[in-house]
Amino acid sequence: MEDKEPIKAPGLKWIKRASGRVPHWVADEADVKNGYIPKTVNLYYLADQPDMLKAKCDSLQAEMILWRTGYRADPLKFDGSIKSLLSIYETHPRSTYRKLRPGSLRPYNHYLKNLKAHIGSVRIDETTGVDLMDWHDVWSENGRYLAAATTARAVLFAAVTFGIMMRLPGCSALAVVMRETAKTLPHPKPRNQSATAQQIIAARAAAHENGRPSSALAYALCFETVLRLWDVIGQWWPLDMGGISEVLDADRDLKWFGLRWEDIDADLVLHYTPSKTADSSGASISYSLKKAPMVMDELQHWPAKMRTGPMILSEENGLPLRASIFAQRWTVDRKAAGLPATLWARDLRASGITEGRASGARLDDASKVAGPRRVGSCQSVR
Numbered sequence: 001m002e003d004k005e006p007i008k009a010p011g012l013k014w015i016k017r018a019s020g021r022v023p024h025w026v027a028d029e030a031d032v033k034n035g036y037i038p039k040t041v042n043l044y045y046l047a048d049q050p051d052m053l054k055a056k057c058d059s060l061q062a063e064m065i066l067w068r069t070g071y072r073a074d075p076l077k078f079d080g081s082i083k084s085l086l087s088i089y090e091t092h093p094r095s096t097y098r099k100l101r102p103g104s105l106r107p108y109n110h111y112l113k114n115l116k117a118h119i120g121s122v123r124i125d126e127t128t129g130v131d132l133m134d135w136h137d138v139w140s141e142n143g144r145y146l147a148a149a150t151t152a153r154a155v156l157f158a159a160v161t162f163g164i165m166m167r168l169p170g171c172s173a174l175a176v177v178m179r180e181t182a183k184t185l186p187h188p189k190p191r192n193q194s195a196t197a198q199q200i201i202a203a204r205a206a207a208h209e210n211g212r213p214s215s216a217l218a219y220a221l222c223f224e225t226v227l228r229l230w231d232v233i234g235q236w237w238p239l240d241m242g243g244i245s246e247v248l249d250a251d252r253d254l255k256w257f258g259l260r261w262e263d264i265d266a267d268l269v270l271h272y273t274p275s276k277t278a279d280s281s282g283a284s285i286s287y288s289l290k291k292a293p294m295v296m297d298e299l300q301h302w303p304a305k306m307r308t309g310p311m312i313l314s315e316e317n318g319l320p321l322r323a324s325i326f327a328q329r330w331t332v333d334r335k336a337a338g339l340p341a342t343l344w345a346r347d348l349r350a351s352g353i354t355e356g357r358a359s360g361a362r363l364d365d366a367s368k369v370a371g372p373r374r375v376g377s378c379q380s381v382r
Contacts, residue, residue, distance in 0.1 A: 007050045009057035011064075012043075023047050025060045036067055041117040045138045060117075078168050082127070082156075083120030085168065086112055089159035096162055101275060102235040103323065111155040124163075125170035129181035136185050146188040153182065193347045195339065197223070200294065200348070202337035207329075208301075209336065211315060215329050217298040218312045222348035224292035227259070227285075229346050231274050233312045234258020234320045247310060249319060256320045261307040264289065268296075 006014045006021065011028075014021040025041040032039050041060060046053040075091040078084050089095050090112060100108055119135060132153070140149035157178050163171030195203075200223045207216035221232045236254040237245075247256040263272050273284040289295050310320045321329075330345035 007053055009054040010061035012053070012057045023053055025057050027064055031064055031068060036064060038113055038117070042114065043117070045118060059121075078166075080123050080125065080170065081120060082122050082124060083116050085124060085163050085171070086116055086120070086156075086159050088166065088168075089162050092162070092166075096158060098241070101230075102237055103230045106323075107151060108155055108158075111152050112159075115152060115156055123170075124160075124168075124174050127170075127174055127177065129177050129184075132178060132181045133185065143186065146186055149185075150188055153178065153185075191344075191347070193340075193343050195223075195343055195347065197294075199337065199339050199343075203330075203333045203339060204294065204298070206333040206336035210329075210332060212329060212333075213298070213301045214312045214315060214321070215326070215333060217295070217302070218326070219330075219333075219348060220292070220294035220298045221259070221311075224294050225270060225285075225287050225289075226349050227272065228274060228276065228349055229326075230258075230323065231272065232259050233323065233326050234310060235275065236320070236322060247320065256310065258320060259311045260309060261311055262309075264307075 007023070011025045013024050013026050015024050016022075023043040023046065025043055027036055027039055043053060043056060046056055073087075075087040078088060089097050092098075097108065118138070122131070136149045136153070137143075139152045140146050157175070160171050160175050160178065164175060200219055204216040204219050207213070207219065218229075218232050221227060222229055234256050235258060236249065236252075236256050239248075239253050239255055242255065242257060245255040245257055248254070249256070257275070259272060264270050268289040270287045270289055271284060289299070312321060312326075313319065314321050314325070327345050334341075334343060
């Protein structure tokens with residue numbers, strides 16, 4: 001597209017990316033300030049279809065202008081389209097969407113927006129397996145990003161499942177089509193990245209060098225207690241979701257839940273109910289930090305008077321870290337420590353399980369510490 005005259009249409013902007021210019025429809029700034037969503041719609045899948053691209057921009061522009069006149073569609077009204085199903089899934093007070101935790105809510109919101117833009121106008125009762133296969137090619141960019149396509153289908157299936165609960169026409173049949181089609185589509189390979197104890201020691205040293213003892217403590221906790229990352233650093237929830245918390249971010253209307261110093265008793269035993277089991281089995285874990293040499297080493301940087309409230313805080317503002325900020329800081333420390341780019345922050349927990357198994361820990365012992373409901377969950381982490 002670089003050598004061609006860019007197509008022009010209402011709201012259409014061509015944004016430079018590594019792969020070239022990508023078309024986006026962008027809402028008027030004044031309407032966005034007044035609350036209009038979506039702010040932008042990525043139309044990369046129409047980049048080589050000028051007529052369809054222009055028609056899509058015209059449609060999006062018309063919707064924005066209609067909104068500007070004061071029209072507001074009923075988000076709970078089902079008209080047979082995928083867009084109306086997704087809106088019901090997002091807004092119905094009984095929807096399973098309302099039970100998503102922050103770690104899932106963020107990607108779900110991303111894919112819901114993209115699904116509405118791409119296939120929102122398609123009727124549910126006319127959707128076929130061939131359509132799903134075509135969409136898979138678009139979402140995965142012809143197989144380059146299988147995880148993205150798989151997640152998009154999972155979000156759509158979650159909405160379809162809720163549609164079945166609501167007895168919305170066409171949803172039951174589409175669920176069957178989606179299950180059968182999924183059997184024919186490629187899936188991403190499971191991640192098997194893990195770090196050694198020496199690599200975690202190097203990452204901790206890099207965090208200290210960068211003046212971030214909280215990050216170093218988080219790496220040690222994830223690796224040696226094998227708590228999930230989102231439990232160690234905590235999760236920021238919208239104020240109208242979850243329970244009660246005194247840790248608030250008033251500027252972003254969020255509240256925080258996660259690991260606190262109060263979860264460690266006087267004998268340095270950590271008692272914690274992981275978020276994954278909090279709303280189901282309620283299973284909790286207990287782990288003696290005296291058996292975690294990295295954690296014990298990090299605790300020396302935290303005098304007793306500082307051991308109150310959330311354990312992992314931003315050194316800049318004193319609030320618990322957002323997942324995206326923590327990931328950015330992990331990237332800095334990972335590079336400084338010379339660790340591979342394929343090692344993500346969320347791999348720290350799997351690294352601890354792998355290290356334990358390599359050191360001769362029994363499988364059922366690893367399972368008890370990690371806290372999954374089935375031993376097989378640990379068996380697969382190698």
